[in-house]
Each structure stands twice: as structure tokens, then as C-alpha cells.
Amino acid sequence: MLPIKKILFATDFSECANYAFKYSVILAEKYNAELVMFHAIVMFRDDPNNPDYRFPDMTDCYKTIEKASHKEFDRLCSDWKKLKTKNVVVRGFSPAEEILQYAEAKNMDLIVMGTHGRSAITRFFLGSTAEKVVRFSLCPVVTLREEPKEFIKTRRYGRILFPTDYSEYAQKALKWPVELAKDYHTELDVLHVIEQNIPPQYYSAEISSIFDLDRKLKKRAMKALARFLEGVDRKEVDVRRFIREGKSDVEIVKFAEKRSIDLIVMSSHGMSGIERILMGSTTERVLRRALCPLLTIKG
The missing domain is CATH 3.40.50.620 (HUPs)
Structure with missing residues (x-):
């Protein structure tokens, strides 16, 4: 616990x-x-x-x-x-x-x-x-x-989401969603979002997805996600892996709503200076938009 x-x-x-x-x-x-x-x-x-x-x-x-x-x-x-x-x-x-x-x-x-x-x-x-x-x-x-009406009613998480960028900060934070999933005997969705824009010249060829441009990309991403989760005992935690493409914060919020996530867990390794002022971090953007609770772990 x-x-x-x-x-x-x-x-x-x-x-x-x-x-x-x-x-x-x-x-x-x-x-x-x-x-x-x-x-x-x-x-x-x-x-x-x-x-x-x-x-x-x-x-x-x-x-x-x-x-x-x-x-x-x-x-x-x-x-x-x-x-x-x-x-x-x-x-x-x-x-x-x-x-x-x-x-x-x-x-x-x-x-x-x-x-x-x-x-x-x-x-x-x-x-x-x-x-x-x-x-x-x-x-x-x-x-x-x-x-969080469902959580207040049932006093448990039905499904937890952990978005990852495979960084050392995310690796350190992984303990929290894993332990929460154990404590509440619930599912853990682990999500990686690939942020890659399609060059405009490919639009005329009706290529709108990076996965169409590189057909082996999703398979490689899934393998990378599997390596990231190597230390998690799948017998103790029901872990499910997902790959999406797009803007990270948008896809995380969209995924959480579609999957009826009860809690999003994210690592935070804040930017500094003008970069954060103009853009903010992915975690902060999710904080502003997510409808479900967000648990932030300092990296």
C-alpha cells in the first residue's frame, strides 16, 4: 500500500x-x-x-x-x-x-x-x-x-490512466499508478502519445496519419512501451498499453473521457523561463482541461 x-x-x-x-x-x-x-x-x-x-x-x-x-x-x-x-x-x-x-x-x-x-x-x-x-x-x-461522482459513490477507482513519454521522470513516477492499481484492484491504462506532424505535401496523397507514413511505427512504439513496463508484475496489476498520435495534452484528455478514466497520474518536470510562460507544460495543460482528477508526481 x-x-x-x-x-x-x-x-x-x-x-x-x-x-x-x-x-x-x-x-x-x-x-x-x-x-x-x-x-x-x-x-x-x-x-x-x-x-x-x-x-x-x-x-x-x-x-x-x-x-x-x-x-x-x-x-x-x-x-x-x-x-x-x-x-x-x-x-x-x-x-x-x-x-x-x-x-x-x-x-x-x-x-x-x-x-x-x-x-x-x-x-x-x-x-x-x-x-x-x-x-x-x-x-x-x-x-x-x-x-468525481463515481469515485465518491463507490469509493474506488474503476480505471487509472498513466500517460508516459518514457523519460526518467515518468519512470520514477510509475510507482504511484502501479501501487494505486494494486490498492484499488483496478485497471491501469498506460498511454504514449506520438507528437509528429504530417508534412503538408502528403495531404494530397490522402495521408493524414503518421502511422500511414511509417507503418512499423506503432509496432516499435508498442515495444518501447513494453520495455518501459518491464518492472511491473502483470500478475498483480491489470496493465493495458495504448499508442495515440497528436498533441499530447489533447489526446490525453480525449482518451480519459473516452475510456471513462477515474484518475490521471502524470509526472511533472516543469519547464522554466519563457518556454513555460508561452507554452506551459503538458501536465499543466491537462490540469486545465481534464474533467477527472489529476495526480501529479514530481520527477
């Missing part, structure tokens, strides 16, 4: 965060883990639209919000009396930074949080809290944007 003993549930008390709460409770029960309920209060002393104006004494504001936060935590946990929980409310300038600092300081095994998308231009300049946590967290992170 995966060694999950401390789960950090980060919330802003939104509807999306409430989905994440139910999810984190089920995981905490499964692994007999402590559930830390975490909320970061972020307020500014100065009005950014009028620097000469300062807000009233913030101490009272903080105390009021802290009290309301603890009350909301108690309400959420009212139906889960046997669960080991801890309420944490902190003050800071950035929710993502507070979540990351606390998770590292307390050696959390897993972070669970909701995500709700920003517009493209806002995300370009600010990013989302979930994306920042996924990008920099040292421990695995589960993000949700929709309510």
Missing part, C-alpha cells in the same frame, strides 16, 4: 474545493491518514487602486476570518467524527506559497485541492494557485475541477 499518512487539503471554501474535500476524506479513510484542513488568508493592507488609502486595522479582520474558517472546517467534518483531522489557518501574501511552505515543513505525503480555470490572459500573468502548487510541490498533488 502507498505510504500516505498525512494529507493536506487546501481550500478556499469554494464549490470546487468542497469536491476536493470529499475526495480527500475518502483517501484519508482508505489509508488511515491524518487530514490537515488548510486555509490561507490573503489580504492587503493598502488599496492597490489608491496607495494613499490604508484599510482599517487588519487584526480584527484576520481574527474574524480565522474564526469563520475554523467554523467552516468544523461544519465540513461534522459527518466524519472518526476521521483524524487538524485545522490550520495561516496568513500570507500568496495561497500557493503558504500551501507549499506548510507541506514541506510538515512533510505532507499528499496535497488535495480544487482548481477553477482563469482566462488565458490572466493565467499568462498570474497563473493559478493549483498550477503553482503542482509546479513546485515536492510531494504529489491531486487537483480536481469537477465533482
Whole structure:
């Protein structure tokens, strides 16, 4: 069984965060883990639209919000009396930074949080809290944007998806989907997406697939996928291999929806600088589009 003993549930008390709460409770029960309920209060002393104006004494504001936060935590946990929980409310300038600092300081095994998308231009300049946590967290992170009704109802994963690019990061992350598949006695789909554009000159010949251009490519890709999975005991885990072509994030999300995947597990080896700003990573793009929960493992 995966060694999950401390789960950090980060919330802003939104509807999306409430989905994440139910999810984190089920995981905490499964692994007999402590559930830390975490909320970061972020307020500014100065009005950014009028620097000469300062807000009233913030101490009272903080105390009021802290009290309301603890009350909301108690309400959420009212139906889960046997669960080991801890309420944490902190003050800071950035929710993502507070979540990351606390998770590292307390050696959390897993972070669970909701995500709700920003517009493209806002995300370009600010990013989302979930994306920042996924990008920099040292421990695995589960993000949700929709309510995982089937998981909440059955308390198990019916099918798990692990997309791979055969990298060392993916190899290190493979342990998580394999162990989850064992823990939940479920199927594990392993997917590799070939990103290769067809040169325009081939369109007139009605060649629209890279597999038509290289008929042995799919066979070679399947062999590479088999080598990647050599260390997995097929007697313990029902592993199924798939090859697709196209843009990785698009094909991963499409595959997950078509196969009714309950959880996508991906490795993260973030880009830096202008490349990430302009393009983002495949993991971050899947995070923004996937309807099912996404578990990200730091490579």
C-alpha cells in the first residue's frame, strides 16, 4: 500500500474545493491518514487602486476570518467524527506559497485541492494557485475541477490512466499508478502519445496519419512501451498499453473521457523561463482541461 499518512487539503471554501474535500476524506479513510484542513488568508493592507488609502486595522479582520474558517472546517467534518483531522489557518501574501511552505515543513505525503480555470490572459500573468502548487510541490498533488461522482459513490477507482513519454521522470513516477492499481484492484491504462506532424505535401496523397507514413511505427512504439513496463508484475496489476498520435495534452484528455478514466497520474518536470510562460507544460495543460482528477508526481 502507498505510504500516505498525512494529507493536506487546501481550500478556499469554494464549490470546487468542497469536491476536493470529499475526495480527500475518502483517501484519508482508505489509508488511515491524518487530514490537515488548510486555509490561507490573503489580504492587503493598502488599496492597490489608491496607495494613499490604508484599510482599517487588519487584526480584527484576520481574527474574524480565522474564526469563520475554523467554523467552516468544523461544519465540513461534522459527518466524519472518526476521521483524524487538524485545522490550520495561516496568513500570507500568496495561497500557493503558504500551501507549499506548510507541506514541506510538515512533510505532507499528499496535497488535495480544487482548481477553477482563469482566462488565458490572466493565467499568462498570474497563473493559478493549483498550477503553482503542482509546479513546485515536492510531494504529489491531486487537483480536481469537477465533482468525481463515481469515485465518491463507490469509493474506488474503476480505471487509472498513466500517460508516459518514457523519460526518467515518468519512470520514477510509475510507482504511484502501479501501487494505486494494486490498492484499488483496478485497471491501469498506460498511454504514449506520438507528437509528429504530417508534412503538408502528403495531404494530397490522402495521408493524414503518421502511422500511414511509417507503418512499423506503432509496432516499435508498442515495444518501447513494453520495455518501459518491464518492472511491473502483470500478475498483480491489470496493465493495458495504448499508442495515440497528436498533441499530447489533447489526446490525453480525449482518451480519459473516452475510456471513462477515474484518475490521471502524470509526472511533472516543469519547464522554466519563457518556454513555460508561452507554452506551459503538458501536465499543466491537462490540469486545465481534464474533467477527472489529476495526480501529479514530481520527477
